[in-house]
Amino acid sequence: GALVSMAGRLMRRWCPSLLQDLHFPVVQLHMSRTAMRASEKDFENAVNQLKLLKKDPGNEVKLKLYALYKQATEGPCNTPKPGMLDFINKTKWDAWSALGSLPKETARQNYVDLVSSLSPSSESSSQIKPAAADEKLPESENVVVTSEGGITKIMLNRPTKRNAITTSMYKEIIHALKVASTDNSTITVITGSGDYYSSGNDLTNFTAVPPGEIEESAKNAGILLRDFVNSFIDFPKPLIAVVNGPAVGIVVTILGLFDVVYASDRATFHTPFSELGQSPEGCSSYTFPKIMGPTKAAEMLLFGKKLTAREACAQGLVTEVFPESTFQKEVWTRLKAYAKLPPNSLRISKELIRSTEKEKLHAINAEECTVLQGRWLSEECMSAILNFISRKSKL
Numbered sequence: 001g002a003l004v005s006m007a008g009r010l011m012r013r014w015c016p017s018l019l020q021d022l023h024f025p026v027v028q029l030h031m032s033r034t035a036m037r038a039s040e041k042d043f044e045n046a047v048n049q050l051k052l053l054k055k056d057p058g059n060e061v062k063l064k065l066y067a068l069y070k071q072a073t074e075g076p077c078n079t080p081k082p083g084m085l086d087f088i089n090k091t092k093w094d095a096w097s098a099l100g101s102l103p104k105e106t107a108r109q110n111y112v113d114l115v116s117s118l119s120p121s122s123e124s125s126s127q128i129k130p131a132a133a134d135e136k137l138p139e140s141e142n143v144v145v146t147s148e149g150g151i152t153k154i155m156l157n158r159p160t161k162r163n164a165i166t167t168s169m170y171k172e173i174i175h176a177l178k179v180a181s182t183d184n185s186t187i188t189v190i191t192g193s194g195d196y197y198s199s200g201n202d203l204t205n206f207t208a209v210p211p212g213e214i215e216e217s218a219k220n221a222g223i224l225l226r227d228f229v230n231s232f233i234d235f236p237k238p239l240i241a242v243v244n245g246p247a248v249g250i251v252v253t254i255l256g257l258f259d260v261v262y263a264s265d266r267a268t269f270h271t272p273f274s275e276l277g278q279s280p281e282g283c284s285s286y287t288f289p290k291i292m293g294p295t296k297a298a299e300m301l302l303f304g305k306k307l308t309a310r311e312a313c314a315q316g317l318v319t320e321v322f323p324e325s326t327f328q329k330e331v332w333t334r335l336k337a338y339a340k341l342p343p344n345s346l347r348i349s350k351e352l353i354r355s356t357e358k359e360k361l362h363a364i365n366a367e368e369c370t371v372l373q374g375r376w377l378s379e380e381c382m383s384a385i386l387n388f389i390s391r392k393s394k395l
C-alpha cells in the first residue's frame, strides 16, 4: 500500500514531464514524413491539427495519442517493458502495449478520429448552449428532424420501404447527429415512421454500381459506415432509440451505442449477417457479447436468431418494453420529463459512463468496416443480395 501511494505521489509530481514527453511523436512524425504513403496524408494533417489545439487535452488523451501514433508508425509494441520505477516510460509502454495487434492502418485512422474529436469546433461545443426558443431543423424527405421541448427527434421516414437506409440517408443521419450534438436540445431520439423501425441497410445500395467500380464502391461504403457508426460512438448527449416496430441489421447492431432503448412489444430484433454473407457491424462484435454474454450474442450475430422485444429486454439490449397500444404515449411522456433535466449534468454523466470505452469502440468499428468491405466483394454476399432483389429470399 505504501509503495502504491508513493508511486502515486511521484506520478503526480512527474506529470508535467509526462506531458512534455508526449509531444515527442509530433516531432518524430515530421522527420519520417518522406517514408509515408499517400494514404497517410490524413494522418499527417491530424498531427498538424493537433499542434493548433488551444486547450490542453489532458494526460489521458495525450497518452492515447502517443500509443496510437506508435502503433500507426511502428506497429505492435515489442520493446522491453520499462522497470517498475520508470513510471513515465512504463505508463507510455502500457498504453502502446494495450493496443495489442491493432493494424497500423486502424491505429492511423483512430489517431485521426481522436484528433478530429479534439478540433476547435468540438472544443467550443463542450458546453451546451443556453436554452433558446425551440427551432425547426432542416428536413429531408426520408430523414425528418424536428426539435421541440428539449428533444431532437430523428425519424426514419421511408415507410413503404420499411425505412431501409439509403446511402444519402446515412449521410443525413450523420449530419443530423452532428447538428443535434450542439443544438439547444437536451436529449436526442431516433425512431421510425409507420410499422417498421427500420429494415436496415437498403440492399439496393449495392446494385447500382457499374462493373469495374465495385471495389471502389465497397471502399466508399466502408468509409460511410465507419463515419456513421463513429457519429454514434461520439454522440455527447443522451441518445434514445424508440423502437416502434421490427428492426433489422445495422439499426439493431448500433443499439449497443445508445443510452436507452424503448421498444413496442411489436418490435423484433434481427441481425441476419450470415444469411447475407456479411459480418457484424455497429461495434456489435464487442457490445453484444458484453451486453448479453458471448453465447446469446453468437446466436444473434452468427445464426441470425430473431429476438422478440421481451427477449431483447431480458438480454439487456432493450431498456423497457411497452404495449403497442400505449407505446407512443408512455414513451413520449417519459422522454418529455427526462428532457427537463439539467443538460450539462446529463452530458457530463454520459461522458463518465462512456469515455473509457470510446477509443476501443473506434478501433472495433474500424476493424469491423475493414472486414465488411471484404465481405461485400464476396460471392456469398453478392448472391444473397441478388436473391433479395429478385425476391427469391425474404427474412
Ligand SMILES: CCCCC/C=C/C(=O)SCCNC(=O)CCNC(=O)[C@H](O)C(C)(C)COP(=O)(O)OP(=O)(O)OC[C@H]1O[C@@H](n2cnc3c(N)ncnc32)[C@H](O)[C@@H]1OP(=O)(O)O
Binding pocket: 160, 161, 162, 164, 165, 170, 199, 200, 201, 202, 203, 204, 221, 222, 224, 225, 248, 249, 250, 251, 272, 276, 281, 388, 393, 394, 395
Ligand atoms: C453503408 C453500408 C452499411 C451496411 C451495413 C448494414 C447491414 C444491414 O443492415 S444487413 C440487413 C439488411 N436488411 C435486410 O436484409 C432486410 C431485407 N428485407 C426483408 O427481408 C423484408 O423486406 C422485410 C422482412 C424487412 C419486410 O417484409 P414485408 O413486410 O413482407 O415487406 P416487403 O418485403 O414487401 O418490403 C416492402 C418494400 O420494402 C422494400 N425493402 C424492405 N427492406 C428493404 C431493404 N433492406 N433494402 C431495400 N428494400 C427493402 C422491399 O423491397 C419492398 O419494396 P417494393 O417491392 O418496391 O414494394
